[in-house]
């Protein structure tokens with residue numbers, strides 16, 4: 318049986334960072350990635366010290382080049398479809414979409430999250446002129462007239478307060494939802510435009526938003542902004558492996574990547590089911606890798 322010390326499912330920032338740490342710790346690992354990292358739609362990644370402005374593709378290629386130096390790391394461009402927990406975490410069988418099987422003593426989930434939008438045409442502009450993270454792309458939209466598409470009071474207020482320091486020319490679009498009186502008053506005090514009408518269409522070219530068409534036929538000219546998506550895990554591994562999840566959907570850990578299921582670790586955005594950043598995911602990956610290596614040391618020494 319070809320047994321790996323650890324299989325890492327997901328080679329984004331978290332998974333690659335965990336791989337680097339485990340490879341340097343001379344652990345035999347396999348990392349699987351199918352290229353569905355949610356930031357693949359964007360042109361530039363910002364805020365990662367020493368890599369500000371790098372493309373997601375170059376970020377991944379640089380990471381893989383660094384992993385290449387360590388012979389105990391195997392990288393596979395493929396999709397994991399099934400993980401079987403054998404003998405209560407004694408080992409794991411990991412299956413790929415092309416029918417291959419791999420065996421691992423430890424398993425790390427670093428599969429990220431994905432977004433869902435209530436207005437499907439947001440996808441055409443997402444990563445180019447519409448974004449979800451002001452820390453990632455607020456600087457690029459500074460002082461511009463922007464939209465915020467959000468449908469819940471708390472999401473609207475959170476996003477407005479956050480972006481206000483980048484630009485105070487903000488139009489809030491709630492796509493058919495009426496905000497509470499209190500929220501409306503707070504926004505009006507800051508001269509923020511509120512449109513609760515349904516959005517009929519987002520219009521633009523090559524990812525660049527030009528205007529928004531409402532159900533009434535009214536047109537608003539705006540070239541960018543922020544949306545509040547709903548996030549989900551792109552798989553059922555957490556459930557299948559019976560990892561405990563709290564009421565917010567966060568996978569319960571010991572704070573260092575160990576889940577409640579024996580020998581299952583988790584890192585990056587998939588743990589909290591919420592958006593963070595490349596550098597936070599990388600740090601998470603390293604932290605979880607420390608735990609994997611620590612546990613192997615303790616079990617084997």
Ligand SMILES: Cc1cc2nc3c(=O)[nH]c(=O)nc-3n(C[C@H](O)[C@H](O)[C@H](O)COP(=O)(O)OP(=O)(O)OC[C@H]3O[C@@H](n4cnc5c(N)ncnc54)[C@H](O)[C@@H]3O)c2cc1C
Nearest residue numbers: 327329330331351352353356362363397429585586594595
């Ligand atoms: C439009 C946009 C712009 C962004 N801009 C920035 C920015 O400027 N700066 C910044 O710091 N952050 C930015 N982010 C956020 C950043 O992309 C995430 O915080 C980061 O990628 C999270 O890392 P992760 O490793 O947890 O997940 P990911 O990077 O999403 O990696 C998860 C990986 O798991 C793989 N995977 C999932 N399921 C399977 C499976 N079953 N089998 C095999 N592989 C699988 C996927 O292929 C993916 O590569 C942006 C995000 C978006 C959407």
